Amino acid sequence: MDRFHIVGPNRLKGTVQASGAKNAALPALAASLLTDEPLYLDRVPQVRDIRTLRRLLEHLGVGSKQNGSVLELAPAGEASLDEAPYDLVKTMRASVLVLGPLLARRGHARVSLPGGCAIGVRPIDQHLAGLEALGAKVRLEHGYVEVQSRRLTGSRFRFAMPTVTGTENVLMAAVLAQGTTILENCAREPEVVDLARLLSSMGAQIEGAGNETIEIQGVDRLGSARHTIIADRIEGGTYLTAAALTGGDVVLEGANPADLAPLLEKLVENGAEVSETAQGIRVARTGALKPRDLLTSPHPGFPTDLQAQYMVLMTQAEGKSTICETVFENRFQHAPELMRMGADIQIDTSYARISGPAPLSGAHVMATDLRASACLVLAGLVAQGETVVQRIYHLDRGYEGMELKLQALGARVERVS
Ligand code: UD1
Numbered sequence: 001m002d003r004f005h006i007v008g009p010n011r012l013k014g015t016v017q018a019s020g021a022k023n024a025a026l027p028a029l030a031a032s033l034l035t036d037e038p039l040y041l042d043r044v045p046q047v048r049d050i051r052t053l054r055r056l057l058e059h060l061g062v063g064s065k066q067n068g069s070v071l072e073l074a075p076a077g078e079a080s081l082d083e084a085p086y087d088l089v090k091t092m093r094a095s096v097l098v099l100g101p102l103l104a105r106r107g108h109a110r111v112s113l114p115g116g117c118a119i120g121v122r123p124i125d126q127h128l129a130g131l132e133a134l135g136a137k138v139r140l141e142h143g144y145v146e147v148q149s150r151r152l153t154g155s156r157f158r159f160a161m162p163t164v165t166g167t168e169n170v171l172m173a174a175v176l177a178q179g180t181t182i183l184e185n186c187a188r189e190p191e192v193v194d195l196a197r198l199l200s201s202m203g204a205q206i207e208g209a210g211n212e213t214i215e216i217q218g219v220d221r222l223g224s225a226r227h228t229i230i231a232d233r234i235e236g237g238t239y240l241t242a243a244a245l246t247g248g249d250v251v252l253e254g255a256n257p258a259d260l261a262p263l264l265e266k267l268v269e270n271g272a273e274v275s276e277t278a279q280g281i282r283v284a285r286t287g288a289l290k291p292r293d294l295l296t297s298p299h300p301g302f303p304t305d306l307q308a309q310y311m312v313l314m315t316q317a318e319g320k321s322t323i324c325e326t327v328f329e330n331r332f333q334h335a336p337e338l339m340r341m342g343a344d345i346q347i348d349t350s351y352a353r354i355s356g357p358a359p360l361s362g363a364h365v366m367a368t369d370l371r372a373s374a375c376l377v378l379a380g381l382v383a384q385g386e387t388v389v390q391r392i393y394h395l396d397r398g399y400e401g402m403e404l405k406l407q408a409l410g411a412r413v414e415r416v417s
Contacts (some may be wrong), residue, residue, distance in 0.1 A: 002396075004389040004403060005414045006380030008362060012248035012409040015279065018236040018255040019045040019400040020229035024191040026094045027168040028198050028229060029053050032062045032073035033101035034172060035202060037224035044071040044229055045400045048393070049092050056088045056095055060102070086112040086143065092397070093165075096124055100169035103136055103147045104176040110146045126163050130170030133157035134177050154179030154218050162187040162298045167214075168195050175204040177218040186214050189299040190259045194230045201225035233259040234305040235399055238374050239409070240264070240283040241309045244272040245316060246381055249284035250409060257281050262302040266292060266310070270317065289313065291321035291356060298327065308334045308375035314354040315343040316382060323352040334372035337365040341379055341387070362387040367394045374399065381411055 020043035029050070032039045044050055054064045060083075063076025082102050089095040089112040102109035114124065128138045128145065134152040138145065154177045159166060167187040172195075174181035186192065188210055196209030202225045205217035236255040243250035244267050257264065257276055264274050264281070269292045272285040291314060296304040304327035314321040315338060325331050332352055335345045341363050344355040362385035367373030373395035380387030389395075392415070395402060403415045 001390070002392045002415055002417050004377060004380070004392055005416055006362070006377065006387045006389070007412040008381055008383045008385065008387065009246070010381045010411040011246045012239075012243050012250050012381070012406070012411060014409045015251045015253055016239050016405050016409060017253045018231035019043070021045070021191055021194070021232040021234075022047055022049055022398045023164070023232075023234070024194040025050055025229045026053055027097050027165070027172070027191070027195045028227065029057060029064075029071075029073065030097040030101055031172060031195065031198055031202070032057060033060060033098060034105055034176065035222040035224065036075055038072055038074040039202075039224065040226040041071045041073070042069055042226070042228040045232065047400050048397045049094065052088065052092045053095065056084055056098065059088065060084070060098060082106050082108045082110060084109075084111040089114055096127065097165055097169055097172075099127060099145070099147060100131065100171070100173035103131060103149060104152055104173040107150055108148050110144050112144050113140070124166070126159050126161065126166040127169045130157050130159065130166065130183070131173055134170070134173055134181065136173075152177035152218075154181040154216070156182045156184070158184040159186060161185070164189050164192060167192050171195065171206070171214065171216065172199070174216040175199050175206065175218065175222065176220075177216075179218055181216040181218065183214045183216070185212055187298060188212065190230055190233065190256070198225060198227040201227055230259070231255040234303065234371070236260060236281075237263045237303075237306045238309050238378070238399075239405065240267065240281065241306065241313055242378050242381060243283040244270060244285050244289070245313050245378055247285050248409070249282070251277060251280045251282045253280040255281055262300060263306055266294065266302065270313065289317040289357070291317035291319040291354075293322045293324075295324045296327050304328055304331060305371050307331065308371045309378055311335065311345070311352060311354065312338065312375050312378045312382070315345070315356050315358050315360065315379075317356040319356065321354050321356070323354065325350050325352075333368040334375040337372075337376055338379055340365065341383055343379075359384065361385055364388045364390065367391040370394050370398045377402065377406075377413070380413070381406075
């Protein structure tokens with residue numbers, strides 16, 4: 001199993017290119033199930049979750065090949081199976097994104113229930129309620145969810161909470177339903193908007209993506225499209241947080257500042273210098289880090305996927321801060337590892353109270369999930385001495401060449417197999 005060896009402290013300096021967004025690429029790949037014609041997706045990140053979904057799509061009759069920066073997806077062989085087996089779904093919850101497209105296109109899908117995961121229970125009840133509203137029959141049996149319908153019918157549906165993949169799943173089903181669908185209380189994340197853009201290029205009729213209400217006029221078929229995936233705001237945000245953390249000076253190229261606004265506003269409050277240059281977004285810090293309280297919430301709030309990285313930053317701020325996690329119920333698993341490195345953190349259910357600055361010292365730490373791994377790498381960058389982050393396979397699910405990007409910014413980090 002691979003691990004990272006990091007020798008700190010480091011000061012990051014230089015330019016880093018944002019990769020394509022994993023969370024936008026995943027639904028875009030799943031959308032290939034909605035058509036018989038090829039899809040050409042540019043800037044799909046080369047990360048493990050994408051490889052997992054490509055394997056699942058192949059199993060479902062969609063082949064994919066990488067041509068330079070473009071991933072081409074097209075029907076391959078007989079599109080016979082409508083089933084996403086446990087072995088493929090268990091490693092990646094987002095496999096559930098094939099449910100909506102399979103149902104809409106083939107009238108049937110059977111997908112293993114994703115079950116629990118490290119950061120909470122994460123049910124898919126809203127995905128299923130949305131599909132039911134479009135006329136699907138839903139059955140749960142033997143750990144699988146089975147959905148079935150001859151032709152879906154447009155309907156009005158209100159999500160009980162904004163769910164990102166739930167909105168994407170129901171949206172992908174509704175584009176081929178008969179008539180008009182109105183979805184309320186939708187997730188407004190940039191990745192949902194990117195999916196809607198792709199679907200529209202394929203011929204779908206969608207209005208309002210990025211707002212709470214999305215209206216879809218069903219069409220009979222979708223066709224080929226070319227699409228460039230948006231930049232990964234979480235990956236980019238991780239490097240910008242690292243710049244502020246290490247007292248560095250980093251320019252992030254190719255990202256959309258608007259998508260990163262909740263983080264950039266915080267970093268300014270924390271005392272970092274943030275500017276938009278011709279090259280990209282620049283974050284630098286020379287003065288002291290100021291503590292600020294943080295509340296995670298659905299977009300346009302502060303993303304839960306950057307909470308763990310922000311916690312490391314607050315361990316180095318001069319004073320006390322509080323982080324309240326409102327999206328997932330169990331997303332402080334990085335905190336005990338940070339405490340082993342010397343951080344002063346108290347956890348009380350969904351609140352973390354952090355006192356800084358606490359000098360961190362290098363240690364052997366264990367990654368528990370994707371963003372927690374990024375947090376531990378950031379901690380290693382400012383800690384004195386050597387930090388070994390184990391179970392880097394979590395990190396490889398969502399960060400493209402992280403050690404290479406950090407090395408280019410001057411960090412002493414190495415992947416050891
Ligand atoms: C997506 C992202 C993930 C991010 C999360 C929140 C992808 C592939 N993953 O995950 O990186 O952390 O959004 O921004 O895009 N919920 C229910 N019932 C449902 C669906 C969700 O109760 O049917 C709850 C969840 O348990 C959670 C909240 O709603 O508490 C938000 O989850 P959701 O937006 O669905 O997260 P994902 O789409 O799984």
